[in-house]
Amino acid sequence: MKFLVVDDELLIRKSLVRAFAASGYICDEAENGLQALEKIKQNNYRGILLDVIMPDKNGYEVLLEMKKQTPVFIISAFTGDDTNIGYIQNDARVLEYITKPFDDIFAIVKLVVAKT
Amino acid sequence: MFVNVQNQYKNQFLEWIKNFDQDDQFFQIVDKPVDSHIAESQLTGHLIIGDLSYLDFFSNIKASKILVGTKKTIDDKKLFQISQQSLFFVVEENNSTQLGQLLKSIKAEALKSLQVEFVKSEIQKKRKELEFLNNRLSSESEKKIESLEKSHIEETEKNQKEKNLLHFLDFIQSESAGDDFIEKTFKFIWKDLKKCGRLNLAGLSMLASSGKSKILFYDGVSESTSVAGIDFSAENISSQLASAWGRPVGKIMSWQLPESSRESYFFVEVVDGQENQDKISLYMTERIAVLSMYLDRWMIEKEIEVAVDRWKNTFRSFSGSTHVVDENFKIYQSNYPHNSGEYCYKVLAKRDSPCVACPIKQNRNTNFVLKEGVSVKTYVSQFKFQSKKYYFVIYEDVTKLNQLYSHIIQTEKMSTIGRLGNHLAHELNNPLTGIKSYVQTLMEDQQSMLSLPSTAKSDLNEILKATIRCQKIIKNFIDFSQKKEPSLEVVQFSEVLQNTLVLLKTALRSHRLFIDLKDDKIKANAYDLQQVLFNLIKNSCQAMQENSSGPGAIKIYQEHKELKDGSQILFHIEDTGPGFDEAILKHLFEPFMTTKEQGEGTGLGLYLSKKLMNNMGADLQVTSSSKKGAKITLVFALL
Numbered sequence: 001m002k003f004l005v006v007d008d009e010l011l012i013r014k015s016l017v018r019a020f021a022a023s024g025y026i027c028d029e030a031e032n033g034l035q036a037l038e039k040i041k042q043n044n045y046r047g048i049l050l051d052v053i054m055p056d057k058n059g060y061e062v063l064l065e066m067k068k069q070t071p072v073f074i075i076s077a078f079t080g081d082d083t084n085i086g087y088i089q090n091d092a093r094v095l096e097y098i099t100k101p102f103d104d105i106f107a108i109v110k111l112v113v114a115k116t
Numbered sequence: 117m118f119v120n121v122q123n124q125y126k127n128q129f130l131e132w133i134k135n136f137d138q139d140d141q142f143f144q145i146v147d148k149p150v151d152s153h154i155a156e157s158q159l160t161g162h163l164i165i166g167d168l169s170y171l172d173f174f175s176n177i178k179a180s181k182i183l184v185g186t187k188k189t190i191d192d193k194k195l196f197q198i199s200q201q202s203l204f205f206v207v208e209e210n211n212s213t214q215l216g217q218l219l220k221s222i223k224a225e226a227l228k229s230l231q232v233e234f235v236k237s238e239i240q241k242k243r244k245e246l247e248f249l250n251n252r253l254s255s256e257s258e259k260k261i262e263s264l265e266k267s268h269i270e271e272t273e274k275n276q277k278e279k280n281l282l283h284f285l286d287f288i289q290s291e292s293a294g295d296d297f298i299e300k301t302f303k304f305i306w307k308d309l310k311k312c313g314r315l316n317l318a319g320l321s322m323l324a325s326s327g328k329s330k331i332l333f334y335d336g337v338s339e340s341t342s343v344a345g346i347d348f349s350a351e352n353i354s355s356q357l358a359s360a361w362g363r364p365v366g367k368i369m370s371w372q373l374p375e376s377s378r379e380s381y382f383f384v385e386v387v388d389g390q391e392n393q394d395k396i397s398l399y400m401t402e403r404i405a406v407l408s409m410y411l412d413r414w415m416i417e418k419e420i421e422v423a424v425d426r427w428k429n430t431f432r433s434f435s436g437s438t439h440v441v442d443e444n445f446k447i448y449q450s451n452y453p454h455n456s457g458e459y460c461y462k463v464l465a466k467r468d469s470p471c472v473a474c475p476i477k478q479n480r481n482t483n484f485v486l487k488e489g490v491s492v493k494t495y496v497s498q499f500k501f502q503s504k505k506y507y508f509v510i511y512e513d514v515t516k517l518n519q520l521y522s523h524i525i526q527t528e529k530m531s532t533i534g535r536l537g538n539h540l541a542h543e544l545n546n547p548l549t550g551i552k553s554y555v556q557t558l559m560e561d562q563q564s565m566l567s568l569p570s571t572a573k574s575d576l577n578e579i580l581k582a583t584i585r586c587q588k589i590i591k592n593f594i595d596f597s598q599k600k601e602p603s604l605e606v607v608q609f610s611e612v613l614q615n616t617l618v619l620l621k622t623a624l625r626s627h628r629l630f631i632d633l634k635d636d637k638i639k640a641n642a643y644d645l646q647q648v649l650f651n652l653i654k655n656s657c658q659a660m661q662e663n664s665s666g667p668g669a670i671k672i673y674q675e676h677k678e679l680k681d682g683s684q685i686l687f688h689i690e691d692t693g694p695g696f697d698e699a700i701l702k703h704l705f706e707p708f709m710t711t712k713e714q715g716e717g718t719g720l721g722l723y724l725s726k727k728l729m730n731n732m733g734a735d736l737q738v739t740s741s742s743k744k745g746a747k748i749t750l751v752f753a754l755l
Contacts, residue, residue, distance in 0.1 A: 011550020018557045077542055101549035101587050105556045 001046035003027045003112065006036040006062065007075060008054040012100070016049060019105045025113065033057025040066050047116040049098070052076045052088070063091055071095045071116050117226055118146045120159050122166035125184055129165060132216050142223050163222065167209075182218060184209055280308070284403055292410045301411075302334035305403075309384060310336075312399055313392025316366055316385035321348055322415055323379045331360075348372070348381040369393060371400050373408035377416065382407065436512040437464070443505040445470055464511065476507045483514070489699045491515045523706075541590040548590070552583040588643045604732060606755065607642045608635055609687060613672065615642075616649040623657040624670075632673040636685055638752040644728040648736065651721040652689050652748055659693030659746070668692045676754065683754040688739070688747055695741040704738060 003020060005027050007013040017027045028043065030036035034056045040048070050072050052059035059074065072093045077100045088094055095115050098108055121129045126145070133143055146161045164170065165182045182205045205222075207214040284304070291300050302318055309315055319333030329346045332339065344360035346353065348370055358365040370383035382404065386393055431438060432451045440449040441460045448456055461467045461474070465487050470477060473484035475494040486492045495510045558564055559576050610633040617624065653670065660668025671690040676683060696704060705726045722736075729736040735751040 009546040009550065011547050012553070015550045015553030015557060019553060019560075022557050022561050077545060101545045101590075102553060105553040106560060 006030045007051040118161035119163040120161040312395035314387040648725040656691035687750040690747045
């Protein structure tokens with residue numbers, strides 16, 4: 001099964017996709033919430049790496065609207081100005097919080113693979 | 117001359133008188149009969165004429181006696197004895213001629229003696245007259261002496277008075293210029309008036325320019341002043357003063373000062389009766405004209421003094437440095453202790469020529485740097501005095517104000533930078549994360565690595581390290597802007613330094629570096645410390661480049677310092693640059709303080725470095741600065 005990487009930042013998105021690819025996993029990409037919801041509807045993913053602050057529906061809205069129980073990994077800088085963090089924390093589908101910037105991208109790949 | 121004549125000779129005697137004494141009536145017969153029976157007491161005449169029967173009486177009678185008898189009788193012995201007595205004459209009986217001659221001679225004798233008596237009495241009279249005259253003369257002369265003496269006393273008194281007056285004039289002339297003139301005058305007059313009579317106080321009332329009368333009075337001990345609306349031209353001065361002083365006031369004698377330019381009165385409060393008041397009045401009347409002249413002068417001087425004082429104080433109280441300067445830049449008057457006559461640019465700006473932005477030259481308010489470290493705002497106004505141009509200039513020191521203003525701007529800048537920086541940091545994080553992730557991916561990708569040159573791996577590693585450093589800096593910046601305490605760890609100073617020097621290779625290329633460090637460890641945030649070292653070494657390099665006399669040298673060495681409350685480890689960074697100017701030294705750790713050309717530096721380096729060090733519980737100090745170089749010391753607690 002594929003993973004879905006949702007991030008409006010091209011470099012982050014692509015580097016994650018490259019890292020997963022280098023580890024032998026295939027990823028779909030979405031650059032905003034709308035695209036993400038569309039792809040989630042059409043595909044079944046092993047896990048979703050979801051950025052929070054994005055244009056056209058943010059990560060919080062994606063979580064709110066997606067019906068599937070796919071495991072979610074929140075990618076965020078966690079600057080403290082995100083008022084919806086509390087809700088995200090109460091969502092059982094959210095398995096892990098990954099803080100940007102990443103220290104080691106392969107550690108993230110390993111974590112995500114291990115949890116799903 | 118009264119004559120007692122014996123009856124028998126009466127006719128004869130009368131016959132003789134008829135012949136010889138008709139006119140003179142010198143002899144007069146006492147109407148007592150002279151006969152043999154006559155008693156001795158009846159013979160009262162001056163001359164007794166009788167015969168021998170009178171003989172017994174004759175001896176006892178003191179008057180002149182003429183005994184008429186015969187020649188024979190006269191020759192009688194007893195008779196002879198009697199005739200030897202004085203005042204006794206004997207004539208022959210019936211010898212009329214002899215009697216006549218005798219009477220004649222008696223008469224002549226008597227007349228002679230009468231004449232003598234007369235002269236005598238005349239002499240007596242004259243003597244008396246003389247005596248009287250003498251008496252009168254002596255009394256006159258006494259009177260004269262008395263009056264002379266009196267006039268002498270008067271003269272002395274007059275002299276004394278004149279002397280007193282002269283003394284007063286002398287006094288008032290010599291004291292009139294003195295500071296305590298009024299006090300001394302009061303004392304002087306007081307002393308004199310005391311001699312005239314008792315008095316309570318002496319005073320001077322003068323109409324001040326405010327229209328109120330000011331009263332200066334002296335009570336023999338001290339001098340006091342009170343301000344009251346006393347109208348001395350009115351009659352009830354005592355009651356006016358009483359209500360002003362709040363005490364009963366005795367009789368007031370007052371004298372208007374005739375020469376005074378304003379309405380002024382000298383007055384005394386007297387105690388004793390009319391006689392003393394007259395004396396006081398006389399004393400004052402004699403002196404009031406002179407007194408008035410000097411008092412008026414004193415009052416005018418006092419008023420001028422007050423006006424000058426007021427002006428001087430007003431001038432001095434200007435908080436800014438305030439000067440009156442003439443058109444040749446010479447200070448005429450100043451509220452600073454500058455000698456007038458000095459050139460304003462010399463004294464105020466320490467220059468040899470007028471300032472470029474001189475407000476006097478342009479006759480308009482200007483803002484400029486007066487001298488190093490002092491910015492001023494000037495207010496100038498021109499005026500003419502005795503056909504010369506003068507400028508009234510206030511130099512307001514706005515250095516502090518400017519500093520405060522720039523501080524506000526800086527704070528604002530900082531907070532904007534903080535806000536923007538925070539945002540910027542987050543924005544930078546994303547691409548940095550991307551770069552790092554790509555590098556990591558690339559390095560993990562064995563196939564890709566094989567197609568790259570052999571040095572690629574170490575190059576990629578450098579890129580990775582750099583991105584990590586960038587991320588750390590961004591993190592620190594966020595921490596700093598969010599005022600988070602930096603996380604402290606035990607690091608080796610020399611190691612942090614080495615990591616920093618890698619980044620400064622280019623800057624250090626033209627300078628020599630001497631490092632003398634041991635492996636001492638300190639508690640610090642390695643990245644913050646690296647930032648600090650980076651800033652300091654970069655600053656030194658830049659400073660030494662300006663000072664282009666050959667390559668510079670940076671010495672970095674350590675030192676232990678024992679203190680009462682723990683030991684310190686000091687790391688010194690010494691360069692051979694131009695050092696800091698004294699003016700800059702004071703503001704060295706203020707933000708946006710830069711010696712570099714505009715655009716070259718932000719002026720935040722030392723400010724942030726010090727902040728970073730302080731946040732680590734350490735300190736950054738400038739330990740020495742001269743024209744030959746600067747020494748900055750990082751102070752850590754010894755572990």
